[in-house]
């Protein structure tokens with residue numbers, strides 16, 4: 001049984017995934033005008049695309065279960081950042097917030113005995129583990145790098161290799 005409560009929680013998650021896509025799109029646009037970080041820029045654009053896929057997956061699921069997926073209004077995200085480190089700190093904070101919200105959906109699925117939605121949400125649970133781990137890894141590297149431009153050069157060179165995580169499928 002797909003309850004109204006479950007549907008509302010998943011629609012809220014649609015909004016959060018859409019907002020995530022906006023947040024990372026803004027990071028990508030900002031990164032694109034910073035010199036010499038083409039791969040970090042590509043990372044943010046790709047991450048934004050993945051969040052849109054997460055949103056679409058939810059929209060299809062809600063509609064397939066007989067509900068109605070609501071396309072939400074979005075807020076303007078932060079447009080600029082004091083540094084690349086600040087952008088990645090915000091990314092980690094945002095992913096932790098997304099994880100909390102997914103966990104809330106899982107709680108509702110269990111309390112409603114909606115095992116189909118519970119099963120569907122396990123993909124998001126696994127995805128959040130990967131995304132938080134990746135964000136922490138990059139933040140740790142940036143902490144080590146400090147103000148060393150050579151370190152930032154290497155992070156930009158390697159970031160697309162370390163970031164082969166969930167592809168949103």
Ligand code: FEO
Nearest residue numbers: 017051054098131
């Ligand atoms: Fe779809 Fe990164 O949360």
